[in-house]
Amino acid sequence: MSEFTILGGPPSERSNRTDDHDAEPEPTRELPPGDPETATARGRLYSLLALGFARPDDDFERLLENGEYAAGLVDAATAVDGAVADAATAVEPPADTDQVTRQWASLFGVEEGRSVSPYELTYLPGPLLTTVRQLADIRGFYDAFGLDVGEAMPYRGDHVCYLTEFLGHCCLREARLRRRGDDEGVATVVDARGSFLEDHLGRWFWRFADEVSARDDGFYASLADLLAALVEDELETLSLEPEWVPDDPGVTEWSEDVFGDAGRGCGGCGADAAGLDEPTPGSQPNASSGDASLE
C-alpha cells in the first residue's frame, strides 16, 4: 500500500515532494528605471487620454473650450519624451466643441453605427468564444487593483478609455510608491503595467490609431496618434514585445484536425465524408453487459 493519499492539497505543494525538484531561489527583482515625476506625468497623460476617448460631456467640452485639456496634454507629455511631446502638441481641439461630440458619435458611438471600434476584442484574432477570455483577463487586472467599471460608464471592460485609465492608475501608484521608497511595490506595479501593455493595449494600439486616422483628420486622429506615441514609448522603456494582432482580424478557426476527414461540416451524426454506408460505431444500447440488459 502506498503511503500516498488522494486526499490533500496539490501534490506539487506537498512538502515531501519538493525534494524532487531543484528549488530555484526567487530572483531578486530590479527596480525598474524611472522617477516619480515622470510616472506622475505618464499617469496624467493616460488619464487625459481616457477622458478624451470617452463620450464627450459638458465638463469635457468646457475643458476643451478653455484650452485646459490641450495644455494638460502638452504639459504632461513634455515630461515624458520628445516624440510624445510632439504628438501632444499636434492635438488641436476644434473651435466648435459641438463638432467633437458629433465626431465622437460618428467614430465610436452606436447612434450612427460605429465606424471605429474602441474595444480590444474587435482587434483580436479568433472567434468570440476564444477572445472573450481576454475580457476576463482585463477585468482580472482591474479587480487585482481594487478597481471596477463604474455603473455610470456603460462600456464593456475592454474599451480603450478604460484601458488607458487603468494604465494611468498604475502610473500614479508607481509615482506614489517611488516617493515612499517602496521598491518592491514599484517593481510589482510596473510589472503589472508591463504585462497589461504586452497582453492588451500594446498588441493593437497601432491598428486603432490607423483606423481612427483613416476616418478622421482632426482632433481624434491626433489624439489616437498621441496614444500610439505614448504606448510606443512605454514598450521601449519597459522592453516589451507584444504579439501584434494581424492586420485583418478575420475569424480564424481552431485546429481543424480534431474534426478529422469529415471536417467541420459534419460533426454530430457520426457519418464520415464517404457517406452513411458503414454502421456507426457504438450505436447499440448497453444491452450486452450483465444481467440488467435490455434484451
Place this chain on the structure above:
Amino acid sequence: MIVPQVDNWQLNREVEFPYEEARPERQWAAMFDLNKCIECQTCTLACKTTWTHEEGQEHMFWNNVETKPYGGHPVGWDKRTLEDMGAMEWDGDTYEGDTIFETEDVDWDDPDTHPTEENINDDVAGFMPDIQDDWRYPNLGEDESAGEGMEPDMHFDDDTHPIWFFYLPRICNHCTYAGCAGGCPVQAIYKRPEDGVVLIDREECEARLVCNETCPYKKAQFNPAENISQKCVGCYPKTEDGRAPQCFETCLGKIRLHGYINTPEEADDSDPMEEPTNPMDFLVHRKEIALPLYPQFGLEPNVYYIPPTTAPIDYLEQLFGPGVEDAFETYRGIGDGDEPALEGLLNLMGSTEWSLTEFEVDGDEAIGYYEGDEVGRVPITEPQAERDRVEEVDGQEVYRLDIT
C-alpha cells in the same frame, strides 16, 4: 491475496482501491432530475465558454448531455467499460460483481502494485478513448429512441413507455474513490480535503494519460496543446463562495441541485418539516430518490440522479443500481401530494444561484439556505389564477381574456 480496502456505501461492501480510505471534511455533491432535462445544452455551453474554449480543448466537454440509450461521449464510453467488467450482479443492496479495480484481480495491497502506463490495460477495466475517433461525435445518437416501432394510433398507458429515450447530463462525479486519481502513476491527481473536489495538479501531470483510461466516466481528458490532462473542477472558485457551478446556475430546466453529502452513518436525519435539513442527505439517504450513476464501477460517484420514469426499469437498474423502483414510487408520491418536503425541495432547485446546504418547509413555502443564510424561498404549490366562468362576465371581458 485480495484484501478489501475501502468502504463503499453505495455497494454496501468494502471494495478494492489502490489507496487508503480518506474522506474530505465535506463532499461536493449534486443531484440531477432526469425527468426535467430537455437537452438544451445550455449547461454544456456555459461550461465550454468558461473552462474549455482554448486550443487543445476542442474535443473537451467537462459537461455534456447525451441521449440514452444510444448516445455517449466519447463513443460508447459506458458500454465498452461494462463489457470489460463482465457480469454485474446485485444481492439486494449489495453488489456482488467486480468493480473496475477488482475485475483484473490485482493485489492493490502490494506496495509495488500501482497502475502504470505499461500495465494499465491489465490492471483496471476500461479503455483509452481515441483522441481522433472517440471524441468526434458529442451528439452521436441524439434523440434516437429505443423500443418498439411507432404505430399511427399508439398511445402510452403505462408509466414506462414502449418507445423511449432520455437525456443524461454528465459532469465529473468527484468520486470518493476517484478512478482517475487511483490510476495516475505519478500521483498528480488529488481530492481537496475541504470539499472533495477532484483536481489534476498541472505542475505534476506528466501526460501519462492513465487517468483518461481509469476514469470510467471518461471525464479526465487529454489536452494536446498543453500536454496535460484536464477535468471538471467543480467550479470550485464559485462554490468556495457558496455559488452553484456554472452548469447548475444556467440550467434552464432547473433540474440541478448543488450541495454537500455525508455518508449514510453521518447523514443529517432531521425532518425538513421541522427544521433545516441537508438536502443531499434528504434526497439520497432518507428518501433514496436520487441514485448514483453506474455505482458498480466502484468509485462512489457524488452526482446523483432521479431516474426518468418513462424508461424501462432493467435498463435504469443497469445505470443506477437496484434502487430504481423504490425511487419511482417515491417520485410518484410527489404528484399524489404525499411528499410535501420533497416537492418543496424540487421546487427550490433552480430558484437560486446559490448552493444549498440546508432547506426546510415552513407552511406552504420551501426555504433554502446556504450555511444559515436564506438564499431561496418558493411556494410548494404554484398559485393559480381562477377566472370567472364565461356566463358570469360580459362579452367584452371574455374577448379580452381569450386573447391574452
